[in-house]
Amino acid sequence: MLSLALALAAAPAPAKPPRTPPEIVAAAPASAWRAIPADDLLVIDYEGGGRTIVQLAPGFAPVHVANIRRLANSGYWTGSAIYRVQDNYVAQWGTNDAKKTLPPGIVAKPPAEYVRSPRGLVIRPLGFADAYAARVGFAGGWPVARYKDGSVSLTHCYGMVGVGRDLSPDTGMGGELYAVIGQAPRQLDRNIALVGRVIEGIEQMSALPRGTEALGFYKEGSVAKKIAQVRLASALPGSERPAFEYLTETSPAFAAYLDRRANRDDDFYRVKAGGVDLCNAPIPVRRVPAR
Amino acid sequence: MLSLALALAAAPAPAKPPRTPPEIVAAAPASAWRAIPADDLLVIDYEGGGRTIVQLAPGFAPVHVANIRRLANSGYWTGSAIYRVQDNYVAQWGTNDAKKTLPPGIVAKPPAEYVRSPRGLVIRPLGFADAYAARVGFAGGWPVARYKDGSVSLTHCYGMVGVGRDLSPDTGMGGELYAVIGQAPRQLDRNIALVGRVIEGIEQMSALPRGTEALGFYKEGSVAKKIAQVRLASALPGSERPAFEYLTETSPAFAAYLDRRANRDDDFYRVKAGGVDLCNAPIPVRRVPAR
Numbered sequence: 021m022l023s024l025a026l027a028l029a030a031a032p033a034p035a036k037p038p039r040t041p042p043e044i045v046a047a048a049p050a051s052a053w054r055a056i057p058a059d060d061l062l063v064i065d066y067e068g069g070g071r072t073i074v075q076l077a078p079g080f081a082p083v084h085v086a087n088i089r090r091l092a093n094s095g096y097w098t099g100s101a102i103y104r105v106q107d108n109y110v111a112q113w114g115t116n117d118a119k120k121t122l123p124p125g126i127v128a129k130p131p132a133e134y135v136r137s138p139r140g141l142v143i144r145p146l147g148f149a150d151a152y153a154a155r156v157g158f159a160g161g162w163p164v165a166r167y168k169d170g171s172v173s174l175t176h177c178y179g180m181v182g183v184g185r186d187l188s189p190d191t192g193m194g195g196e197l198y199a200v201i202g203q204a205p206r207q208l209d210r211n212i213a214l215v216g217r218v219i220e221g222i223e224q225m226s227a228l229p230r231g232t233e234a235l236g237f238y239k240e241g242s243v244a245k246k247i248a249q250v251r252l253a254s255a256l257p258g259s260e261r262p263a264f265e266y267l268t269e270t271s272p273a274f275a276a277y278l279d280r281r282a283n284r285d286d287d288f289y290r291v292k293a294g295g296v297d298l299c300n301a302p303i304p305v306r307r308v309p310a311r
Numbered sequence: 312m313l314s315l316a317l318a319l320a321a322a323p324a325p326a327k328p329p330r331t332p333p334e335i336v337a338a339a340p341a342s343a344w345r346a347i348p349a350d351d352l353l354v355i356d357y358e359g360g361g362r363t364i365v366q367l368a369p370g371f372a373p374v375h376v377a378n379i380r381r382l383a384n385s386g387y388w389t390g391s392a393i394y395r396v397q398d399n400y401v402a403q404w405g406t407n408d409a410k411k412t413l414p415p416g417i418v419a420k421p422p423a424e425y426v427r428s429p430r431g432l433v434i435r436p437l438g439f440a441d442a443y444a445a446r447v448g449f450a451g452g453w454p455v456a457r458y459k460d461g462s463v464s465l466t467h468c469y470g471m472v473g474v475g476r477d478l479s480p481d482t483g484m485g486g487e488l489y490a491v492i493g494q495a496p497r498q499l500d501r502n503i504a505l506v507g508r509v510i511e512g513i514e515q516m517s518a519l520p521r522g523t524e525a526l527g528f529y530k531e532g533s534v535a536k537k538i539a540q541v542r543l544a545s546a547l548p549g550s551e552r553p554a555f556e557y558l559t560e561t562s563p564a565f566a567a568y569l570d571r572r573a574n575r576d577d578d579f580y581r582v583k584a585g586g587v588d589l590c591n592a593p594i595p596v597r598r599v600p601a602r
Contacts, residue, residue: 107514108469134581149440151586178399178494188581203469203494203590207575210582223398223521230514284498290425290479291501295442297588299494 041280045304048273053265053306054161061253061262062092062216064113064224067246072221073253073262074181074199075305079160080174081133081215084183087126087194088215092250094123096195101244102228106236108202111225112184113247116195132191133213135171143172144269148282148295152206156298158269162217163298165209174214176205177299179222183213201226204299219264219305259310267304277304332571336595339564344556344597345452352544352553353383353507355404355515358537363512364544364553365472365490366596370451371465372424372506375474378417378485379506380543385414387486388541393519397527399493402516403475404538407486423482424504426462434463435560439573439586443497447589449560453508454589456500465505467496468590470513474504492517495590510555510596550601558595568595 038047062074078085091097097114104112122128143164145157153165156175163175174180180200185192191213199218218225228245231238238244253261267274282296329338353365369376382388388405395403413419434455436448444456447466454466465471471491476483482504490509509516519536522529529535544552558565573587 105518107517132581146442148442150442151437151439151588151591152584187578204588206588206591207572207580207584209584211580226398227396227518227520229518281498287478289498289502290423293443293498293500297442297495297497300442300497 039280040284040286041277044273044277044280045267045306048267048271048277048304052267052271052273054268055308056161056219056264056266056305058254058261058263059089059252060216061264062088062250063253063256063262064097064221064250065248066224067248070221070224072224073219073264074216075219075264076216077162077174077214080136080162081183081213083127083130084133084192084194084213084215087130088197089252090123090125091194092252093255095249096120096123097247097250100247102225102247103244104198104235104237105201105225105228105231107230109200109205109236110198111201111228112196112198113225113245114184114196116184116193126193128193130191130193130213132189134210135167135173138166138170138172141172142270144274146278146296146298146301148297150298152209158274158303161266161268161303163303165298167210171210173209175298176200176208176214177217177302178202178204179218179302180214181216181218182208183215185212199225206299220262220307261310263308263310264305265308269303277301330571331575331577332568335564335568335571336558336597339558339562339568339595343558343562343564345559346599347510347555347557347596349545349552349554350380350543351507352555353379353541354544354547354553355388355512355541356539357515358539361512361515363515364510364555365507366510366555367507368453368465368505371427371453372474372504374418374421375424375483375485375504375506378421379488381414381416382485383541383543384546386540387411387414388538391538392535393516393538394522394535395489395526395528396492396516396519396522398521400491400496400527401489402492402519403487403489404516404536405475405487407475407484417484419484421482421484421504423480425501426458426464429457429461429463432463433561435565437569437587437589437592439588441589443500449565449594452557452559452594454594456589458501462501464500466589467491467499467505468508468593469493469495470509470593471505472507472509473499474506476503490516497590511553511598552601554599554601555596556599560594568592
């Protein structure tokens, strides 16, 4: 009996199956992850330190993204600032100085890349109702909505990045960008060009003092966060190049993650929600060693 | 002809009908507004200045709210702090110091006031789909969800305030509170006691540096925002007493407001959303002169 007891004691404890969304994500196999190209990573460095990294979405707003890459490569944003922070809405940065020389190749008046054709997109449905669109889900690592007319848009979830613009038909050339820092302002979907999302360092924007003027603009001359430089990750030396992967929506791990977001039943929870909002199931992204 | 032209020129310009949600709210008649009782206003003053005001919801969590009023009246939170700020989730404050003497009348283990009976509640439906509940809408000035079993809960929208707790069956006695500062974490609905919402000064919480420890807790000894005192507005001298009103969900002005939130068509917009999420239609609240 004693030997049996010892044998039992020595046996490894049965592995606890992953239960929370972060546990599911941590247990996802390498095959469930896809690398984000270095040309799709916009690295924003602030004066005095701190960094925000934006993943660009060339599949949804190709002309705007091409502009943004050109602006980054030309050093366009050096010395610009975050000049607007509106609580529960957006932080906005960059510049649209008419006197500033634009790098060659910039499309000054891009088309309205607010929606795209569904052609070539496979949408993994969220599976729960949405107040704004006939169907919502995920495609190519992005949250998307599909409308009755068949068009597809990215959606204004927390951290998504769009292009500031004046009144229509202006669509913004990309010099001024904003990130969502509150409840998803989905009324902006199909009305503005979304070009990416913050994947690291959102707190450099979301934790800033709110601007006291209308729409969260800072008072003239008051301190806005200054931007030292904005570069594509592909322009950084290899050893300093940040690298990220996202969990593909076609993987079983993503399905399990989504199910846990909709049906939390770990020890804290008493009642499963039985559903989840598109913007409350952010696509998991992880940092990986430089390649 | 000249005199006609002059007459026309002298006629007042036709009044522009209100078009944006803020314009609708600004034009709402006095009859559409209802006063918030001074006993339902929790006034949080910070060391070094700044104030946050929370409207309490005694109709949804009466035992917890009674506790909170007693704690406020006893000065329980003086010298406490905001000790947790997790990006896109919550800011949490207060204290649960077992050595601290509780004022008389505190219910140490309140019931799970996570849902309530629909009896006596008239829910004005939102009219758009929701990922979490069979029906959502507004009742008594609050965003609510009604579930298949007939129960009703408040919903974790931006700014809503809940009671921190340990694992079930603990429900928290009210000494530790949190406010939502990101995308609505609706999975918490029916799992925690919501007791109110921030109606002024949310930026005192949402713009704080994010805690660097797990779940957004601050590193021990690092600076959390210190709370000087927390009082009910009813405990303040009349001349200093803040006063607020909310737009009643039964008013035509509220219906017009909701319609504009769902169908923005002012000059910036190209496409109407045709819907709005419950948490993207915050109930309008306004400050009024002290009574």
